[in-house]
Amino acid sequence: MILVNGVAIDTIPASDRGFAYGDGVFRTLVVRDGQPRAWRRQFGKLAFDAHALGIPCPEEALLREETRQVAGEERSCAVRIVVTRGSGPRGYASPAPVRPMRSVSRSPFPQHPAEWIERGVTARVCALRLGWQPALAGIKHLNRLENVLARAEWDDPGIAEGLLQDCAGNVIGGTMSNVFVVEGERIATPDLSQCGVAGVTRDRVMDGARRRRVACVVERISLERLLAAQEVMLVNSLIGVWQVRRLGGRAWDPGTVTAQVRRWLDEDGD
Numbered sequence: 001m002i003l004v005n006g007v008a009i010d011t012i013p014a015s016d017r018g019f020a021y022g023d024g025v026f027r028t029l030v031v032r033d034g035q036p037r038a039w040r041r042q043f044g045k046l047a048f049d050a051h052a053l054g055i056p057c058p059e060e061a062l063l064r065e066e067t068r069q070v071a072g073e074e075r076s077c078a079v080r081i082v083v084t085r086g087s088g089p090r091g092y093a094s095p096a097p098v099r100p101m102r103s104v105s106r107s108p109f110p111q112h113p114a115e116w117i118e119r120g121v122t123a124r125v126c127a128l129r130l131g132w133q134p135a136l137a138g139i140k141h142l143n144r145l146e147n148v149l150a151r152a153e154w155d156d157p158g159i160a161e162g163l164l165q166d167c168a169g170n171v172i173g174g175t176m177s178n179v180f181v182v183e184g185e186r187i188a189t190p191d192l193s194q195c196g197v198a199g200v201t202r203d204r205v206m207d208g209a210r211r212r213r214v215a216c217v218v219e220r221i222s223l224e225r226l227l228a229a230q231e232v233m234l235v236n237s238l239i240g241v242w243q244v245r246r247l248g249g250r251a252w253d254p255g256t257v258t259a260q261v262r263r264w265l266d267e268d269g270d
């Protein structure tokens with residue numbers, strides 16, 4: 001099911017700036033038994049990102065109700081919320097006034113092999129490098145061509161994710177995930193001040209660490225540093241937490257911290 005501006009249709013105008021320029025933001029979240037997981041955080045991120053681009057964000061109550069409608073009777077599903085700057089004339093100049101377009105759509109919850117949770121996943125290092133754009137860093141905007149091109153680098157179903165570096169060789173994240181590394185008594189996640197997406201689950205893991213007084217730092221992380229880590233974790237709202245089991249010639253045994261972080265997310269709810 002898809003709602004576009006509250007109407008059950010599956011089309012948008014060709015003049016919509018999200019379609020034409022990627023001029024918009026989005027969030028993907030889990031709905032279980034009619035309840036959107038981490039809703040407060042998801043809406044907060046959507047509103048923050050929309051504000052950063054100068055796009056008025058729809059009211060929280062409206063989006064939550066439309067999320068409920070779209071999820072319907074599904075026990076478990078994925079819901080994607082998109083907010084664009086709406087339609088406008090040809091050219092990059094923003095229309096005045098801005099009349100945002102919103103869409104809320106439902107997809108089946110993705111099914112992955114159970115062993116990816118139990119034993120970890122195989123990942124690869126992508127050849128594509130992310131460009132720096134501090135004005136967009138952290139924002140989940142609709143311009144995702146870098147991710148699309150990176151994901152096109154492999155078609156082996158046994159590879160769960162590809163890791164992305166920036167133009168300076170810093171690990172930023174996966175094509176669809178954020179990254180954490182375990183180093184002794186602390187965990188670290190890449191600095192996203194130049195590029196990358198600051199996901200909701202990344203925030204939840206960092207907050208969970210703080211609550212439990214586990215050191216968690218945001219730093220530049222080279223590929224060499226990642227390969228030397230005791231554990232490497234991939235996180236997003238749909239997959240939860242995966243440990244990287246194999247990356248190139250490096251292999252890891254199942255780690256205890258990944259299992260602990262997974263429990264944090266279950267215990268902390270929103």
